[in-house]
Amino acid sequence: MPFSFALLASTAKAKPVAACQRLRPFSSLVTPAWLRESDRTSGQVRVIDCDSPVAFQRAHIPFATSFPGFSATNLKDTQGGTGVVGPREFQQLVQLLGVEKDSTIVFYDDAMGIGATRAWWVFLHYGFPKENLKVSELLTLREGAPLKETGKLVGLEAVQSALLRGTAEFVDSRTPAEYIGAQANGNRRVGHVPGAVNLDWKDAVSAEGNGRFKTKAELEELVHQRKLTTNLDQPLITYCQRGVRAAHTAFVLHEILGYRDVKIYEDSMRQYLNRDDTAIEH
Structure with missing residues (x-):
């Protein structure tokens, strides 16, 4: 393998x-x-x-x-x-x-x-x-002691609060087709979180087909092209359909590029696009 x-x-x-x-x-x-x-x-x-x-x-x-x-x-x-x-x-x-x-x-x-x-x-x-x-x-x-959750995974309430207050930037890890609403992926509604930057998780992987991450310089150029903030202290929330692809993007942002406050919207678009009280853009 x-x-x-x-x-x-x-x-x-x-x-x-x-x-x-x-x-x-x-x-x-x-x-x-x-x-x-x-x-x-x-x-x-x-x-x-x-x-x-x-x-x-x-x-x-x-x-x-x-x-x-x-x-x-x-x-x-x-x-x-x-x-x-x-x-x-x-x-x-x-x-x-x-x-x-x-x-x-x-x-x-x-x-x-x-x-x-x-x-x-x-x-x-x-x-x-x-x-x-x-x-x-x-x-x-x-010993069975209770585990403490650190808040690396957030829910809809935190997402809506960040949108209302403008306290975080959103990063959409899905494909461009999902992002613009051309592909529903089984959701009732289509589109993305208002103001979210589209950073398909696969774009962070080397084009050589070896499954490795791109270099730090290549990733910095990628986020620059997508107009993601360069302020490493800016809170970021990543999402996808179910919170899996978003983890890959969150790792890239946090561990490779050095953004200090990165969280994942755990239920992602599987929840967000199947409600009537969530704001979307196409």
């Missing part, structure tokens, strides 16, 4: 991460070379395959673990298929993954990062530190 990339969700080993950051200036992104050189046999580095269980059975990185029970691309509420997976289910997931003491968690997929970035963002939402996932955090989870 061609390996696309890995996302570093936590680290207990400073040396290899520092080397990685010299190669690519992304705080949570590691290269395939870094992963090949890591010690995956000792339990210090835990590699999580975010593709489907069927794809995992076909081929996967040695010592990788498949997401148990459901696809990492979704991580959605099991009853309605909308909204992030609940704290109880997430806690069970962490237990099933069996992350060990002093582990580094690396997410990867073979789908241009769509599953890996979703998993990374949900773990971040539930309070897993980007750079320092310690065993104390895992023990707290295993």
